[in-house]
Amino acid sequence: VLDKTYTIRATSNIAFIKYWGRRNHELNLPYNSSISMTLDENLSATTSVEFSNSFKEDMLIIDGKRQDLNFQRSEKASYLRRALEHARKTAGLNAHALVVSENNFPSGTGLASSAAGAAALSLAIVKALDLKIDTREISKIARQVSGSGCRSLHGGIVKWHRGTHHDGSDSFAEQLFDTSYWPELIDLVAIVTTSSKKVSSSEGHTLTPRTSRLYDLRPKIAEAEAKKAETAIRNRDFNLLAEIVMRDSNNLHAVCLDSWPPIIYLNDVSRAIIYAIHELNENYGKNVAAYTFDAGANAHIITTQKHRAAVEGTLSSINGIKRVLYSKQGNGPRLLSEGKSLINDEVIRHTGIYKY
């Protein structure tokens, strides 16, 4: 399988119950389980990987920019190094890898591009080295590249179990429901800003548990809410699910604000969206939409096909929303044909990765 390129397209996911705070930094182990919906290919990352004995070093290129793998403070770099080492050890190989990745949505905006990228990368490495490991094992690789990345390994509704073991062996993602269980569920992403956030989620995962006094309650709350969310989805009870989703988002941003120094992702446009969704739901006399915010000001509005137009109408009345992306539930990552690879002779020549 050396000198052959493998390309995976994986998609982003939006958490209904969010991951915030890691109990183990090295292994990326969370304080609480999380539940997410995998999005469709409107929000995806495509990653090509090739291993070769002719390569003089590992190289990672994201959206055309070469990443410095020796930069100690880069988490991307250190996670990739670890994933490659893990994979090479398992395969019994020493070949270096060229990894080329492209996102089709703006990164650093709280749209979880890293999740899609991590899932695509992990699967591409596993494919490229033809590793005989099961999905749980791949899940653990993806988790170490980017926590929420393990959730993007599956389609539909996915749960990332926090696990209790110190070595992370029981912290993995699995599908709860495939896309056919509740296909009406959709996500409308209101893009509020495309600029990078002040505090990365990676920093937040460490800062908040360490400094927020309110955080002490967050893991217990989120764990209980994850169970409730699972039941709400099983019963296709949108009214209940929506409340759980909105409250979990608020809970997360509350512990962010309580961190020291404070982390504030929501802005005036986010707030206008929050109020507008509450008003929309009040008008219906039940919840027909739910807002949820990751580490950024952009809003994900979870709703059903039936109320898509009503939500779009509501969003169109809010100043400051740049555009609204639409996503159904996605089926999870897939292998693209060789012709779709981001790696070709031209690219390889351009990188200067060859030994001679």
Place this chain on the structure above:
Amino acid sequence: VLDKTYTIRATSNIAFIKYWGRRNHELNLPYNSSISMTLDENLSATTSVEFSNSFKEDMLIIDGKRQDLNFQRSEKASYLRRALEHARKTAGLNAHALVVSENNFPSGTGLASSAAGAAALSLAIVKALDLKIDTREISKIARQVSGSGCRSLHGGIVKWHRGTHHDGSDSFAEQLFDTSYWPELIDLVAIVTTSSKKVSSSEGHTLTPRTSRLYDLRPKIAEAEAKKAETAIRNRDFNLLAEIVMRDSNNLHAVCLDSWPPIIYLNDVSRAIIYAIHELNENYGKNVAAYTFDAGANAHIITTQKHRAAVEGTLSSINGIKRVLYSKQGNGPRLLSEGKSLINDEVIRHTGIYKY
């Protein structure tokens, strides 16, 4: 003392450790103790009271607007009714009262105009009826008019003890330090908005303890921080006090955001102020200023005389600040001469309060 007008001027206060959430709605008993600095007369309320057997009813006029005392949902009205009844019972009188009050700062903006008003009103009633009750008793009247009002009965640095008794008998305010202890301490109030807030603090006091799951920890945190704040002030340790003040503000707004529906007082300008103060402190290598927000977007910047210019410079660079008020520590309420009364024959005639 009937048919004679008494006028009290009381000033606002800014809490270092805030009151948020009442354990008893009727008596206005808080879940935690709070600590505040009384402001000077740049932020004051002036209240004149006259009792007369010639009045056919009780009447309350705030900033020229007559308040409907029979409006059941008005807390101002119900608290005034209770304060008057309490006072009349103590004095053994049946005379009705005319109460005229004026604020010199915009109300409903998160600047605690109600605190100044409550303190002025309570003291004016006590004076007008010549009630022989001690400060603790007056404190309890003021507390029932507006919780934070009891803190405005004293000058300098004031502590409102939460108390533990069901009847509120041990929940009162007392002075910790007079204005001469640390006179350098000042407040710069950045007015961001003069419009009314969406959720009144009175509603928030009920909503947050009832719905925020994180609130469970707030009383314990605030109680501990109040003790730390007291020590920091005793040691005139501004660096420590500033951190306590900023974190308590963030903690309060975090439990607000975690309420259901969420309460969001901070806006983009508030956030810009928060970041700017953190940056200012970083540049100094220690805390020289602290932001704190009540139930609104307006920022109080606690600093010392020495750093007033630096803080004003920082604030002047932020778009969206309408003006900056300056306040030293205030000495507490005072009785104004009869000539300064807001009640005169003209006013009385205009109200039509006379029986004949």
